[in-house]
Amino acid sequence: MEKLKAAAWFLITAGVIMFIMYFDTMWPYAAGMILMGAALHIAVSLKTKKSLPLLCRAGYHRYEIAGYDEEVRSMRIYECTRCGKKHKAFLGGGGA
Ligand SMILES: [Zn+2]
Numbered sequence: 001m002e003k004l005k006a007a008a009w010f011l012i013t014a015g016v017i018m019f020i021m022y023f024d025t026m027w028p029y030a031a032g033m034i035l036m037g038a039a040l041h042i043a044v045s046l047k048t049k050k051s052l053p054l055l056c057r058a059g060y061h062r063y064e065i066a067g068y069d070e071e072v073r074s075m076r077i078y079e080c081t082r083c084g085k086k087h088k089a090f091l092g093g094g095g096a
Contacts, residue, residue, distance in 0.1 A: 004044045011037030056083040063087055 015033030018026050055061075061080035069075035069088060078087045 001044060001048060004040065008037045008041035008044060011040065013037075053082045056080060056085065061085055061087070 011033050015030045015037060018033065019030035022030070062082055063078035064081050066077045066079035066086070069077055074091050075088050076091055078089060079085070080087070
């Protein structure tokens, strides 16, 4: 995914440079490259967004206890049931 994003930015950057430097002869190609880069960038962003649920992107994860930390026994590991993000937290008070 990161490679595609880099390719998209490369197309846009190269297109802009070409547009400025060789406007007279190359502007249709330059415009095409910028448009292609923009379209690719949008496609990548949409796909990345889809892979992460809306609530998770907003920071509202649905954590469930996935286990205990191996080194620190009083540390619990929580895992989000939607996106799989892990989160560690110490057990609360109350002698649990
Ligand atoms: Zn999540």
